[in-house]
Amino acid sequence: MPQVAPDRLDRFTPRTYLLAAACLAVVVAVLLEAAFLRQVPLMQMLDDPASFYEVSPLSGIVSYGGVWLMSSAAAVCAFAAHVGLRHRRLLTGVAAFSLYFAMDDLFMFHEAVWPRVGIPEEIIMLAFAAALLAILLAARAQAAPGKAWGLYLALALMAGSILIDVGLNRDAASDAATVLEDVLKFLGIGIWALFWTGVASGAVARPIPDDARA
Numbered sequence: 001m002p003q004v005a006p007d008r009l010d011r012f013t014p015r016t017y018l019l020a021a022a023c024l025a026v027v028v029a030v031l032l033e034a035a036f037l038r039q040v041p042l043m044q045m046l047d048d049p050a051s052f053y054e055v056s057p058l059s060g061i062v063s064y065g066g067v068w069l070m071s072s073a074a075a076v077c078a079f080a081a082h083v084g085l086r087h088r089r090l091l092t093g094v095a096a097f098s099l100y101f102a103m104d105d106l107f108m109f110h111e112a113v114w115p116r117v118g119i120p121e122e123i124i125m126l127a128f129a130a131a132l133l134a135i136l137l138a139a140r141a142q143a144a145p146g147k148a149w150g151l152y153l154a155l156a157l158m159a160g161s162i163l164i165d166v167g168l169n170r171d172a173a174s175d176a177a178t179v180l181e182d183v184l185k186f187l188g189i190g191i192w193a194l195f196w197t198g199v200a201s202g203a204v205a206r207p208i209p210d211d212a213r214a
Contacts, residue, residue, distance in 0.1 A: 062182060066189045067102045073193040074098035080200035087203045090138050094196055097131050101189075125162050132158065150195030157188030 035045045043052060050057045077095035081088045104110055110124035132155055139148055161184040164177060 062186050063105065066186050067106045069189045069193040070098045070102035070105070073196050074102060076193075076197050076200045080203045084200070084203035085205075087142060087199060090135075090142060091196075091200060091203060093138065094135060094199075097135060098192075098196070101128075125165065129159070129162060148195075150191055150198070154188050154191035154195055157184050157191065161185035161188060 032042065032045060035042065049055070050059050074095045077091040077098065081091035081095060084091065104124075107113065110121050110128075114124055115121060136151065136155060139151055161181050164181040164184070
C-alpha cells in the first residue's frame with residue numbers, strides 16, 4: 001500500500017483503480033464464457049435469482065443472511081490478521097474457514113459440486129467438523145478459562161445443524177427438520193461472527209499502558 005499523508009482520504013492512485021476495474025472485467029468475462037460453454041442463459045448469470053425467476057425478493061433471505069454474516073466475519077478477521085497485534089495466525093485460519101463456508105453455502109459446493117468429482121457430502125461435513133475442532137483447540141490455547149463461551153455456543157449450534165444435515169433424507173425430509181437445520185445454522189453463524197468480531201477488535205487494539213490504568 002502506498003505511503004500517504006494520514007489526512008488524505010483517497011489512498012490509491014488512478015492507475016490502481018483502473019487496474020482493479022480491468023481485473024474485475026476479466027473475472028466477469030471468464031464467468032460469462034464459462035456460462036456460455038455450459039449453455040447457461042446470459043441473463044441468468046447477470047440477474048439476481050429473484051428477478052430472473054420472478055419470485056419474491058425475500059426468497060432465500062435467511063440463507064443469504066448467513067452468507068453475509070460469514071463473509072463479514074471473514075473480512076473482519078482477515079483485516080485484523082493483517083494489521084493486528086495478536087492472534088494473527090488464529091484469525092487467518094478463521095478468515096479462511098469463514099470465507100470457504102460462505103462460498104460453500106452460496107454455491108452449494110458440498111451438495112452439488114464436490115459429489116460430481118467423487119467426494120461424498122459426508123466427507124465434506126466431516127472436514128468442516130475437523131476444521132471447527134482445530135479452531136476450537138487453537139482458541140482454547142490462547143483464551144483464558146471461561147472467555148470463549150460465544151465460540152462454544154456457535155460451535156454447538158453449527159454441530160446441531162451439521163448432524164441434521166448429514167442424517168437428513170432430502171427425499172423424505174420434513175419441513176420441521178429442514179427449518180430446524182437452517183435456523184440452527186443461521187444462529188450459529190450469527191454467534192460465530194459476533195465472537196470473532198470481538199476477538200478481531202481486541203487484536204487490533206493497542207494495550208493500555210500500566211501508567212494509564214492507574
